[in-house]
Amino acid sequence: MKLTLWTYEGPPHVGAMRIATAMKGLHYVLHAPQGDTYADLLFTMIERRNHRPPVTYTTFQARDLGADTANLFKDAARDAFARFQPQAMIVGASCTAELIQDDPGGLAEALALPVPVIPLDLPSYSRKENFGADETFFQIVKALARPVARTDAVTCNLLGPTALGFRHRDDVTELSRLLAAMGIAVNVCAPLDATPADITRLGAAHFNVLMYPETAETAARHLEKVLGQPFTKTVPIGTGATRDFLDEVATITGLPVPPETGLRQPWYAASVDSTYLTGKRVFIFGDGTHAIAAARIAAREIGFEVVGLGCYNREQARPLRAAAKAHGVEALITDDYLEVEAEIARLQPELILGTQMERHIAKRLGIPCAVISAPVHVQDFPARYSPQMGFEGANVIFDTWVHPLVMGLEEHLLTMFREDFEFHDAAGPSHHGGKAQLRAGAPVDAAEASGGDISAKMKGEATDGAEVIWLAEAERELKKIPFFVRGKARRNTEKFAADKGVTAISIDTLYEAKAHYAR
Amino acid sequence: MSLDAPLRSCRDTPVLKERGQREVFCGLTGIVWLHRKMQDAFFLVVGSRTCAHLLQAAAGVMIFAEPRFGTAILEEKDLAGLADANAELDREVARLLSRRPDIRQLFLVGSCPSEVIKLDLARAAERLNAAHAPHVRVLNFSGSGIETTFTEGEDACLEAMVPALPGTTAPGLMVVGALPDVVEDQMLALLSAIGVPNVTCLPARRSQDLPAVGPETRVALVQPFLGATHAALVKRGAKAVPAPFPFGAEGTTLWLHAVAAAFGIPRDRVEAVIAAPRARAERALSTVSETLRGKRIFFFPDSQLEIPLARFLARECGMVPVEVGTPYLHRELMAPELDLLPEGPTLSEGQDVERQLDRVRAVRPDLTVCGLGLANPLEAEGLATKWAIELVFTPVHFYEQAADLAGLFARPLRRRALLGEAAE
Numbered sequence: 001m002k003l004t005l006w007t008y009e010g011p012p013h014v015g016a017m018r019i020a021t022a023m024k025g026l027h028y029v030l031h032a033p034q035g036d037t038y039a040d041l042l043f044t045m046i047e048r049r050n051h052r053p054p055v056t057y058t059t060f061q062a063r064d065l066g067a068d069t070a071n072l073f074k075d076a077a078r079d080a081f082a083r084f085q086p087q088a089m090i091v092g093a094s095c096t097a098e099l100i101q102d103d104p105g106g107l108a109e110a111l112a113l114p115v116p117v118i119p120l121d122l123p124s125y126s127r128k129e130n131f132g133a134d135e136t137f138f139q140i141v142k143a144l145a146r147p148v149a150r151t152d153a154v155t156c157n158l159l160g161p162t163a164l165g166f167r168h169r170d171d172v173t174e175l176s177r178l179l180a181a182m183g184i185a186v187n188v189c190a191p192l193d194a195t196p197a198d199i200t201r202l203g204a205a206h207f208n209v210l211m212y213p214e215t216a217e218t219a220a221r222h223l224e225k226v227l228g229q230p231f232t233k234t235v236p237i238g239t240g241a242t243r244d245f246l247d248e249v250a251t252i253t254g255l256p257v258p259p260e261t262g263l264r265q266p267w268y269a270a271s272v273d274s275t276y277l278t279g280k281r282v283f284i285f286g287d288g289t290h291a292i293a294a295a296r297i298a299a300r301e302i303g304f305e306v307v308g309l310g311c312y313n314r315e316q317a318r319p320l321r322a323a324a325k326a327h328g329v330e331a332l333i334t335d336d337y338l339e340v341e342a343e344i345a346r347l348q349p350e351l352i353l354g355t356q357m358e359r360h361i362a363k364r365l366g367i368p369c370a371v372i373s374a375p376v377h378v379q380d381f382p383a384r385y386s387p388q389m390g391f392e393g394a395n396v397i398f399d400t401w402v403h404p405l406v407m408g409l410e411e412h413l414l415t416m417f418r419e420d421f422e423f424h425d426a427a428g429p430s431h432h433g434g435k436a437q438l439r440a441g442a443p444v445d446a447a448e449a450s451g452g453d454i455s456a457k458m459k460g461e462a463t464d465g466a467e468v469i470w471l472a473e474a475e476r477e478l479k480k481i482p483f484f485v486r487g488k489a490r491r492n493t494e495k496f497a498a499d500k501g502v503t504a505i506s507i508d509t510l511y512e513a514k515a516h517y518a519r
Numbered sequence: 520m521s522l523d524a525p526l527r528s529c530r531d532t533p534v535l536k537e538r539g540q541r542e543v544f545c546g547l548t549g550i551v552w553l554h555r556k557m558q559d560a561f562f563l564v565v566g567s568r569t570c571a572h573l574l575q576a577a578a579g580v581m582i583f584a585e586p587r588f589g590t591a592i593l594e595e596k597d598l599a600g601l602a603d604a605n606a607e608l609d610r611e612v613a614r615l616l617s618r619r620p621d622i623r624q625l626f627l628v629g630s631c632p633s634e635v636i637k638l639d640l641a642r643a644a645e646r647l648n649a650a651h652a653p654h655v656r657v658l659n660f661s662g663s664g665i666e667t668t669f670t671e672g673e674d675a676c677l678e679a680m681v682p683a684l685p686g687t688t689a690p691g692l693m694v695v696g697a698l699p700d701v702v703e704d705q706m707l708a709l710l711s712a713i714g715v716p717n718v719t720c721l722p723a724r725r726s727q728d729l730p731a732v733g734p735e736t737r738v739a740l741v742q743p744f745l746g747a748t749h750a751a752l753v754k755r756g757a758k759a760v761p762a763p764f765p766f767g768a769e770g771t772t773l774w775l776h777a778v779a780a781a782f783g784i785p786r787d788r789v790e791a792v793i794a795a796p797r798a799r800a801e802r803a804l805s806t807v808s809e810t811l812r813g814k815r816i817f818f819f820p821d822s823q824l825e826i827p828l829a830r831f832l833a834r835e836c837g838m839v840p841v842e843v844g845t846p847y848l849h850r851e852l853m854a855p856e857l858d859l860l861p862e863g864p865t866l867s868e869g870q871d872v873e874r875q876l877d878r879v880r881a882v883r884p885d886l887t888v889c890g891l892g893l894a895n896p897l898e899a900e901g902l903a904t905k906w907a908i909e910l911v912f913t914p915v916h917f918y919e920q921a922a923d924l925a926g927l928f929a930r931p932l933r934r935r936a937l938l939g940e941a942a943e
Contacts, residue, residue, distance in 0.1 A: 038573045059541045061664075096569075
């Protein structure tokens with residue numbers, strides 16, 4: 001038993017859902033109690049998907065236990081097939097159903113459905129989401145991929161992009177362009193947008209691009225073994241890694257590496273405005289793949305100092321430890337959010353590159369932060385094109401990481417005006433929206449020095465003749481209103497009172513105004 | 520607006536009972552608002568990684584501080600031997616309480632896996648109570664999906680608190696259901712002006728302020744999903760105040776009148792107190808309901824608020840309910856609501872989500888109230904939606920919030936009109 005406040009990864013069946021939701025023509029029948037459908041909202045809300053995940057939940061309740069949960073599963077599987085007519089189905093259990101041991105695989109087999117039914121065995125009490133995704137994709141590939149003739153031209157498969165992946169959609173586009181420039185077409189991209197029929201023709205490709213080891217390494221190794229397809233080992237995140245990746249592809253295919261286009265990151269890093277980035281102390285945490293790539297970019301392409309490096313998925317512990325050693329730091333391999341927070345507090349970095357969880361730590365500690373990895377948040381699915389992979393990915397990463405820091409010229413000015421009340425060290429960059437805090441013992445009255453607070457002046461003039469005051473009880477009531485709308489409530493009420501010629505605001509005035517402005 | 524019952528109400532409308540996939544949260548979700556209400560309580564779910572992930576997803580917009588809820592995640596070795604699981608639980612609780620001395624009340628919350636392996640959390644609570652009293656009171660309830668649907672988690676939590684309430688013989692009113700503090704204060708001000716004696720709230724904001732219960736206690740619910748808590752209080756001698764729920768100007772008025780009547784307070788005294796706030800609620804509503812009048816609305820089952828809300832929207836905003844789904848229909852508590860809800864809509868209880876989606880596509884309502892998993896897919900099919908979960912997280916009760924409540928339904932329609940062609 002382990003106390004957990006926040007988790008980096010969901011349970012393994014959520015990993016299976018990421019595969020099923022990424023694919024088309026596949027349906028997942030999940031033996032699960034009421035409530036497990038919460039996982040649907042991860043896809044429809046965070047990723048803004050316009051379709052429900054292709055998942056049928058059996059929704060058993062207490063009264064079904066020991067009675068007919070097995071029949072419930074069979075009915076659900078039969079109904080799901082009839083309604084959705086998938087090309088293939090995957091079946092499995094969530095954590096609770098694992099305990100009642102109904103054997104979804106065996107039950108589904110007994111139905112003798114006319115499509116492949118792939119049973120999943122995902123141990124909920126020892127493994128997590130990435131394992132679930134990797135294992136599910138492997139089982140689908142193992143069940144469906146068969147030897148087929150290679151394409152005449154050189155083609156490859158892109159393996160690993162899933163639903164709810166960090167920038168997977170744009171990485172696929174970027175890599176497809178990069179490979180097209182070498183004359184390599186994509187045979188199948190999977191699981192994202194692939195059908196079970198597409199999986200059967202994976203073998204037509206000459207090699208595989210393993211985009212994300214977290215979700216597709218087992219499948220890539222399987223295809224290497226049974227279909228003789230080599231796979232790429234370099235994940236092309238960052239300028240150097242993209243170059244290494246292209247070299248690796250050239251070695252596999254014998255094709256020449258084309259000239260680079262669109263890459264701005266190295267010049268941006270070299271330009272004088274970036275001088276201030278030198279040696280900034282950076283803490284990196286995420287999934288193994290993104291964390292390792294980020295450390296290389298930080299140290300070698302932007303000129304930061306890596307002071308901490310870690311990942312939450314222990315499947316990537318070995319390569320991460322090697323990377324940490326290369327950067328001269330101790331690897332932090334943990335899924336305990338509080339442990340990560342304590343490490344960040346201890347190291348006091350100037351920049352955090354992490355997940356949405358570290359973004360919250362950063363906010364609390366007042367440290368700039370950029371997000372580099374899942375777990376994802378609605379912000380990680382921007383409307384614009386913003387890959388992490390390839391040369392455009394390198395450009396995007398440069399902008400994303402530099403944005404939370406004070407820009408070079410601005411930092412220079414801050415140093416010049418270090419003693420000025422408005423520009424002291426604790427004031428922070430102006431584009432962060434926070435208000436500069438006046439230093440204790442500041443020699444000059446802020447409002448006077450800047451020519452006075454304009455709004456205060458105007459307010460003074462407006463209320464010279466007819467002062468509107470707040471009665472104590474109304475003031476107390478106002479404080480109960482959430483802070484983010486309190487200012488608006490105060491303004492509206494004062495305007496309402498002024499318009500009505502009311503000079504003392506009571507609770508009734510407050511709510512009269514609220515009713516007046518109701519929309 | 521009339522406070523009379525409609526000519527033909529939904530009282531005798533047959534209920535479509537459905538069984539199938541349910542697109543609803545489990546009772547654990549209630550922790551997200553209960554822990555905000557009870558600021559010295561900690562909710563410790565004994566469950567799986569799925570439970571932790573659900574709470575995180577449901578609380579997704581909250582700041583990742585060290586929260587007052589967490590999950591003791593069961594691992595393989597806990598499943599092997601219950602004795603060990605109990606020892607592990609004791610150890611985790613001791614560690615938690617030593618790190619968080621501000622915690623005065625600890626809820627052990629059962630989950631699907633803990634129920635299935637029959638981990639006895641009632642006994643664990645007893646054991647831990649003995650170890651940590653008097654500084655910390657330890658209680659237990661189940662928020663598992665196999666037993667509770669969404670808001671029933673709050674019902675289970677409050678029900679668990681009833682046996683610990685002190686007794687009393689003094690007359691008084693206990694208001695049951697977690698309300699945001701600002702709304703609770705408005706309500707207390709109204710009840711005090713009307714002259715209702717000894718008003719207490721369950722849950723109280725602080726664990727020391729437990730309300731007392733006895734034969735002279737009247738119990739008024741402000742949420743419709745508290746059937747088990749209600750029954751437990753009645754069992755301890757309290758008397759029920761049957762009333763519609765305080766949503767909208769009409770619901771609030773009827774609720775206050777019912778409460779006042781239970782204490783023999785004359786109607787004109789109530790009328791004098793409510794005249795101003797009621798008039799302003801009605802005025803504000805008249806503006807907001809312009810957007811809603813004549814629009815057809817379809818409720819997927821979610822929080823058990825569906826029937827009271829349909830009543831409010833039909834009678835005060837001029838909407839036309841076409842289907843009102845509820846996860847569970849509590850006949851007795853819902854009777855005053857069904858008497859007011861005009862005949863017309865299909866009433867459904869339980870869920871088979873695929874068949875319900877067939878129905879919503881067939882009738883194509885102007886507005887569909889549904890969970891977060893369904894909202895964007897339905898929007899993509901051209902149906903305007905309102906997230907049901909917002910109805911339990913937003914202050915919506917009593918007069919001053921009546922227009923806000925209507926506004927929650929008006930906003931998606933106004934937004935659609937604003938976006939016009941761009942959304943097509």
